[in-house]
Amino acid sequence: MKHRYASDCHSHSDCSFDGRSSMNAMCERALELGLFYYTVSDHCECNEYKYTEYRGTGYHGVVRKAWAQMDQCRKDYPQLRLLRGIELGQPLQNPSAAEDALTGREYDFVIGSLHNVAGEKDFYHLGEEGLSQERIDALLNRYFDEILAMISWGGFDSLAHITYPLRYLSLPGSTPSFAGHMEQVKAIFSELIRGEKALELNTSRLLRQDVPRLPDPELFALYHEMGGRLVTLGADAHCTEDLAQGIDEGMELLKQAGFTEFAVYQNRTPVMLPLE
């Protein structure tokens, strides 16, 4: 890693349905890379807590399995600053699942995500349907409304990948942007700032040349200009090869946007580290 404090705060082990590397392998890779802090954050899709179309059994079991493995890895890798996280997807689509997942487990870091709006498929799958601009705008309106409700609920530390829908919904040939929705983006930023929640820079696509560039530089500059100072960085790796991918570039992006520090959460409290 080029930066002394380079840390990856968003990653998945094979406890997640889409994870491909064991937690041990991920920890070993984190050590090899020399990450300053490393956070595991397996999925908990709250709307599929008891049942999931992928595996049938739901995230109830995933949460428990991941917690036990994180506990074990803390003992097995004492030289690694391993933090225990969770990616809570759609918490308000099943608040009792979110509560159950968080109760009795002292997470260091809770990521709040929205992969699908209520009653709709994951944006990942909607992207395959060739939607009209009208339908995209309607989905984005609901996306921003649900995020605002999630911030008022407040049971998370950092808002993950705000540009997630743009990865999949942008029309071919167009540049992904939230044009026409910037007032909603600003409302989200001011609520995050007011609620002392962080904004995550998801670095998973920063180095990829085969996908359109997302408007993260502009969005983070705006968030900083509005007074936002809490930012977290995560490569959202689902296998060892992707761990910390784009983190160094993400740290540079944040510096360009005006930030001097970023946050790593320990015991649900931000530890501020210099972007160096």
Ligand SMILES: [Zn+2]
């Ligand atoms: Zn996610």
Ligand SMILES: [Zn+2]
């Ligand atoms: Zn993730």
